Amino acid sequence: MSSSTAMHRELQRELETKATDLSKLQKDIAKNHQVRKKYTIQLGENELVLKELDLLNEDANVYKLIGPVLVKQDLAEANANVRKRIDYMSAELKRLDATLQDLEEKQNSKKEAILKLQQRIQSLQAGKAKA
Template identity: 35%
Template structure:
């Protein structure tokens, strides 16, 4: 019975670690979504620019003039990179959720084993 309790304790700790991993991944996903939205808004601003209007990039405390083609290329590259990271993060989240479900099943089985093991001696004692 002590083995089952120790196993249950270990499974619970693993489950908690997986929940923390999931939370971290979800936070990462939210951060990436915000960055993607920011860059998409910048991309829309570029589309509204008229020919000859200037684009400035903030570098430290200084605004530097930047070529429109270069700025658009940089933003498009960022969006592409962020999109790939989002896909990777979403896959990671699905994987962790699957592991959580599997661990949950193992915990339920261990609890059932603990209850079955704990209930049998009680029945014997009641008969005696």
């Protein structure tokens, strides 16, 4: 009977460890969603800026806000900078998507492991009740 109790305690500890791991994964997933949201918003803003820049004539004046000062900038340079930012943000979103997929797969496997452990604990308890 005592070996059954020790086994039950061990399973409980293992369950707590897996639950803690699952909680950490869920926090990482939430953080990923926050960062992804930020990049998505910035990407949309930069795409709007690019559309506006494309509407301008080549001799139009373009200014960039640097700190509290507006600095005149060449249209081609501004266009190139915005495109670089869009490329960077798109690459980051792809990376975040891949990370998210990996985290979700890990989360699902942890949930399955927890479910199996809970079933083992329940069957152990049911075995004790019969004895």
